[in-house]
Amino acid sequence: MPDVRTPAPQVTPRPTGRVSVPAGIERVMEDRKANEYTPPEPAALTVRDLDFYYGSRRALAGIDLQFPEKMITALIGPSGCGKSTLLRCLNRMNDLIEGSRVDGEIEYHGLNLYDRGVDPVEVRRRIGMVFQKPNPFPKSIYDNVIFGARVNGFRGNADELVERSLRQAALWDEVKDDLKKSGLALSGGQQQRLCIARALAVEPEIILMDEPCSALDPIATLKIEELMRELAEHYTIIIVTHNMQQAARVSDYTAFLLAGEAGSGEVIEYGPTEEIFANPRDKRTEDYITGRFG
């Protein structure tokens, strides 16, 4: 498979006015910390002082992040920095892991998702998820799309919902003639779009994507990225990616995470994607995006 990840990300030239300022001095001049950034309101999700533990191991420490509505936010960082763990905290997917624990809060429409009494099933319905490895059910394409709607008590026109979701996921034209075929009979890229269609059919507000293209070839990857841009008009998308070019191409905002000395993931830098890539303010961000480590 040709690897689209290998070349260093294209760094757009810095604005001329700032080029003369040496990077080190610039950092000193900034009094705001690199990881303290508030994107424009309204926020879809606000993470406040979040710690996450697998048993006694703290995997995330003091995460503060605000995800803007109807934008694409990318979480980047080397393996083991906790970006996937953070993503899975956002829809309480980590609840399913035995021995895991969360401290802190995630605000969603003024409600803390981790409040006692909040139903994680309802959280996951509103905050959908697309996984790293395409995981369609071993059912027909039709049944895959309708599954989430069914379990959430959908009573409307199922055919219409299936068509609409598949269209939104840019898969309709390829599968409309064999909706009865198993979802597993599709190619990897089609399977991933089926998983996106399946998530859309539940009509979530936010879609979490955990390295959705890491198992796909470059052409399928481009298709998914195009699709993400279209979906961002209606949905808030938060994507974890290993692929910095992908983050640069699709996201509006980027958070860079890194595991600290104790092995707990922290947000090192957060800001508009252009700024992060063109003008990283933390040395570690710069090292990472220029490919010096990770």
Next chain:
Amino acid sequence: MALSDVPVTPTASTGTGPSPEFMAAMRTHPTKRLRERLIIMALGLAAAVSLVTTAAIIVVLVGESIPFFQDVSIREFLFETEWQPLFEPVSFGVWELVAGTMNIVLWSMAIALPIGLASAIYLSEYAHGRTRRILKPLLEALAAVPTIVYAYFGLTFISLDILKPLLGDSISVFNALAASIVMAIMLIPTIASISEDAMAAVPRELREGAYGLGATRLEVATMVVLPAALSGVIASVLLAVARVVGETMIVAVIAGQTPNLTLSPLESIQTMTSYMFQVGLGDAARGGVEYRSLFAVGLMLFLMTLTFNVAAAWFVRRFREEYV
């Protein structure tokens, strides 16, 4: 011609050629070859034992059934509804015995299947790791109790102490219900344990996909995990049915010895196996028609299990949701 029979000679292109030591080392050693052959033969023989036994059983069953069917017509065997081999008028309508077996299959599976599946779902989808590690071996220990112990437990405790006081005269002392209950207790571990294995093998990604769409645990278990694990679940059910059909002690002790064309659990019945057991106790002279009926009933039993197997295989092919 075996490779070692070919003399290994230096090829023209190698010039001087390899040393004789090298040539000797490369050659297949005759004793090594012989040992390999012996091992393969021994393994093949071991595999053949069960195959030969099965063939022998079929030969004996069919061979002894033929004289039986010369005395008793197949028409009588299959279309009469009275099984009365020991008293006049003698009659060999097998359906009373088949009904006895089906009676126990029906009621024991009606009890064991829902409870066994529920246990499997609990163990695989709900129980914490530690709970499962303690519960599963305990459950499996139930399967190790000898059936004769189950039989007398069923007769004295379930039939006499529970069902009789509860249902009074509407139930016989020897009845199919008590036998079915005990049978179910014996089968639950089998169904639960094998089904749980199959469900635990379903990839985590499938479950997460469903959870990510807002499915509850029960929905994930019944709509995703169970269909994906269907072949294992059916295998457990099949094994359970085979055990019910073949089980002798429990039905002989608890269900009675009364051939009875009924599926009612309250009556005293006789299954095919308990009839065979009764004949085997020595009531019938070797070579007599009752003695030979043993083999005809055995053949019938064999054909029934075969049908169950074929049906189950078809069912799995038809309904399984295969994950890669």
